Amino acid sequence: MEIKVLKKLMAAQEADAEISRKFFSDMNVAAVNMMSSPGSGKTALLEKTLEALGGEIGAAVVEGDILTTLDAERLARFGIQTAQINTGPFGGDCHLEAAWVRSAAEQLNLSRVDLLFVENVGNLVCPAEFNLGVDANVVLISVTEGEDKPAKYPIMFRSCDLCVVSKIDLLPALDFDMELLEKNIRAANPGLRVMKLSAKTGEGVGEWLDWLRGMSASKKQKI
Amino acid sequence: MEIKVLKKLMAAQEADAEISRKFFSDMNVAAVNMMSSPGSGKTALLEKTLEALGGEIGAAVVEGDILTTLDAERLARFGIQTAQINTGPFGGDCHLEAAWVRSAAEQLNLSRVDLLFVENVGNLVCPAEFNLGVDANVVLISVTEGEDKPAKYPIMFRSCDLCVVSKIDLLPALDFDMELLEKNIRAANPGLRVMKLSAKTGEGVGEWLDWLRGMSASKKQKI
Numbered sequence: 001m002e003i004k005v006l007k008k009l010m011a012a013q014e015a016d017a018e019i020s021r022k023f024f025s026d027m028n029v030a031a032v033n034m035m036s037s038p039g040s041g042k043t044a045l046l047e048k049t050l051e052a053l054g055g056e057i058g059a060a061v062v063e064g065d066i067l068t069t070l071d072a073e074r075l076a077r078f079g080i081q082t083a084q085i086n087t088g089p090f091g092g093d094c095h096l097e098a099a100w101v102r103s104a105a106e107q108l109n110l111s112r113v114d115l116l117f118v119e120n121v122g123n124l125v126c127p128a129e130f131n132l133g134v135d136a137n138v139v140l141i142s143v144t145e146g147e148d149k150p151a152k153y154p155i156m157f158r159s160c161d162l163c164v165v166s167k168i169d170l171l172p173a174l175d176f177d178m179e180l181l182e183k184n185i186r187a188a189n190p191g192l193r194v195m196k197l198s199a200k201t202g203e204g205v206g207e208w209l210d211w212l213r214g215m216s217a218s219k220k221q222k223i
Numbered sequence: 224m225e226i227k228v229l230k231k232l233m234a235a236q237e238a239d240a241e242i243s244r245k246f247f248s249d250m251n252v253a254a255v256n257m258m259s260s261p262g263s264g265k266t267a268l269l270e271k272t273l274e275a276l277g278g279e280i281g282a283a284v285v286e287g288d289i290l291t292t293l294d295a296e297r298l299a300r301f302g303i304q305t306a307q308i309n310t311g312p313f314g315g316d317c318h319l320e321a322a323w324v325r326s327a328a329e330q331l332n333l334s335r336v337d338l339l340f341v342e343n344v345g346n347l348v349c350p351a352e353f354n355l356g357v358d359a360n361v362v363l364i365s366v367t368e369g370e371d372k373p374a375k376y377p378i379m380f381r382s383c384d385l386c387v388v389s390k391i392d393l394l395p396a397l398d399f400d401m402e403l404l405e406k407n408i409r410a411a412n413p414g415l416r417v418m419k420l421s422a423k424t425g426e427g428v429g430e431w432l433d434w435l436r437g438m439s440a441s442k443k444q445k446i
Contacts, residue, residue: 037260038347038376039368066348068374092378094317094348122375123348124261125289125317144367144390145262151291152345153261155315167367173396 013130016098020133023102027110028222030215031118033096033132035156036140037149038122041166043071044199045140045208046117050078052209057216058112062104064096064121071119081108087121095126098133114216124149128156136215142167143176150184157188162195164208169198236353239321243356246325247339251445253438254328254339256355258379259363260372261345264389266294267422268363268431269340273301275432280439281335285327287319287344294342304331310344318349321356337439347372351379359438365390366399373407380411385418387431392421 024031034042050059060081063072072082083104087093101118110116118134120127128139139160141149144167150157157163163185165178178196185192195211197204247254257265273282283304286295295305306327310316324341333339341357343350351362362383364372367390373380380386386408388401401419408415418434420427 037262037345037368038372039260039365065375067377068371070371070374092348092352094346121348122260123317123346125315125344125346126349129315142262142367144365144393145260148291148293149261151293152288154290170367170393170396173393 013098016102017131017133020098020102023105024116024133024135027105027113028219029105029110029113029116030136030219031105031116031132031134032212032215033118033120033134033137034140035120035124035127035137035160036122037124037142037145040122040140040142040145041199042119042122042140043074045164045166045197046075046119047078048199048202048205049209049212050075050080052205053212057114057213058222059115059117060108060110060113061117061119062101062108063119064101066092066094066121081113083107094121094123095130096120096132097130101132112222114219114222115212124153124156128153128159135218136161138162138164140164140166141181143171143174143178143181147177147180147184150181150188154188157185157192160189160192162193162211165194165196167198167200168196168203169201236321239325240354240356243321243325246328247356247358250328250333250336251442252333252336252339253359253442254341254355254357255435255438256341256343256357256360257363258343258347258350258360258383259345259365260347260368263345263363263365263368264422265342265345265363266297268387268389268420269298269342270301271422271425271428272432272435273298273303275428276435280337280436281445282338282340283331283333283336284340284342285324286342287324289315289317289344304336306330317344317346318353319343319355320353324355335445337442337445338435347376347379351376351382358441359384361385361387363387363389364404366394366397366401366404370400370403370407373404373411377411380408380415383412383415385416385434388417388419390421390423391419391426392424
């Protein structure tokens with residue numbers, strides 16, 4: 001009986017994801033879901049991204065946190081629209097769900113938005129299990145987190161289209177084996193594209209921006 | 224009706240935690256539950272701890288991971304007993320529950336064990352919501368994760384007896400505001416004890432070992 005309940009729940013999630021997919025498509029928006037452990041640098045990368053893209057691509061952010069609007073405030077400084085989801089009132093949920101993200105996105109004026117970033121709750125486990133109906137799922141992993149994370153959290157790495165290895169400016173201070181990380185990533189998801197960057201120094205950010213330009217170009221441009 | 228189900232679930236969890244508490248007490252074991260984001264350094268600190276304590280205190284570890292026995296293998300090198308819980312077969316659960324930890328602990332010979340470490344699944348959200356019936360809950364936060372985490376994950380910081388700020392050897396490479404972190408910790412949990420250490424250099428580890436000696440001394444010594 002428990003399994004039936006779970007199946008029903010997941011079927012409802014998938015149906016919701018399909019509605020979101022249609023919504024993003026109708027709005028002509030490329031939606032990018034960013035997931036990682038707490039503190040891997042999602043917000044820092046978004047700050048760097050918004051600064052670099054400037055008016056080149058219309059961007060907006062749906063921000064997911066259990067509590068606080070700290071990240072949304074950091075990003076609103078760039079003059080973009082942000083919608084905050086706080087899961088705290090719903091039991092402190094550890095992930096975002098398709099319906100919540102869509103409700104938040106519906107509050108934004110998307111007429112000039114090409115790229116909609118979804119910054120998920122900081123958690124390397126649960127967010128991977130919820131299909132948000134987005135155009136791309138991205139996992140960030142910082143080099144301070146160790147090489148073993150793809151082996152320990154394979155569902156996350158399997159559910160993503162891109163893996164961003166962040167904070168590479170810290171490599172000189174760490175005993176970090178990049179080859180081992182890449183081997184573990186390939187074992188979890190052989191086809192997963194990997195980019196290495198530092199939002200602090202800007203190293204490698206160009207490749208990320210080009211990838212975003214490609215995501216945006218797959219939709220009809222609005223600016 | 225959903226709320227009723229949730230209440231019933233949480234009541235069952237609390238009842239299970241009580242059974243675990245009695246089990247640890249009967250076994251004369253001090254159980255320490257260690258929680259953090261993935262990659263904050265729980266296993267590295269346990270390695271340093273087991274190395275430093277040597278035969279001084281009898282230790283064992285219940286290791287929680289979604290998948291792999293990587294961490295248990297790292298710790299078994301110190302000649303201690305380890306019991307691995309992989310939550311993967313149960314849907315990839317993002318936390319440990321009292322009954323699972325107890326079942327794992329029951330597989331160990333605790334006759335010479337004074338300190339039982341529980342290394343929880345790497346996750347700053349869900350593990351905080353499950354009472355394991357242990358003697359102390361510890362949250363690790365590494366200085367690479369940013370100062371805002373106690374504000375964003377207050378339930379974790381509220382549910383703990385000790386906060387370990389890890390990887391302080393990396394401070395020179397970071398723009399990290401320790402005072403801001405401590406302010407955020409106090410805002411989440413004013414009485415929370417904070418220790419700063421580096422498992423790599425050993426700085427600050429003495430205070431942690433003394434705290435563990437105190438935990439152990441609160442039980443009748445077996446060695």
